[in-house]
Amino acid sequence: MHSPDAGQQRRPPEPPGRFAQQRPQRVRVQAPQDASLAPPNQRPEHTAEEFYVRQLIRSQLRLACAVAAGLLALLVGICSLLVLWPVVSNIQLFSIPLPWWVLGVGMYPLIIVAGMLYNRAAARNERRYRSISRG
Template structure:
């Protein structure tokens, strides 16, 4: 049996020289044979229920942003139409200019329709969530 410090016969011979003396001795590091690997159980960070609730919140937020963006685009479009087509500003109904009628009265039905569509879509998202959460 060989001494632990003596080189093995099957190890490659290192050429003698300036760099060979600077190279550190290789050391094999290993765990003791009687060491056991202990892995502690960690529950998952999020449960499936929390995941689906987050998905519901995201879908509701996405829906709200889409409805708000749609109403904003519609309002800006109507304003741009009235600004870039000045003939509409000369039209009067009951001595009130048409742009006032459109923006003052015409926008309310659009807001109500958008609210009804939002409510229907939000209810549909919640029904989908409930059907998933029951399973």
């Protein structure tokens, strides 16, 4: 039932030298026998068409940001003009103050004109892209 050395604990054998525990075990790494040294035939990372599409997207984004910044500057300019020139607030048309007319009604034609100009410039960018991609 009891083994003769049951009361004694077994100790693992100690490695020779005090740095033997710190040394990592060596592992041999080899390439498979059928591995070739030539890289596989792959497409180039970026084709000319992808380059031109990215350029088109960037130009459309620049155009959109320019139109948005222009409209924002115009809106801020009109608002600051109305705030800095308080006499305008006293002018009324059909019992509605002039700043309400300017901001509520006058901005819409400016937005429509900006949209039409944006649309024309975006179409011009796309025509330019098509002429490059076909040629």
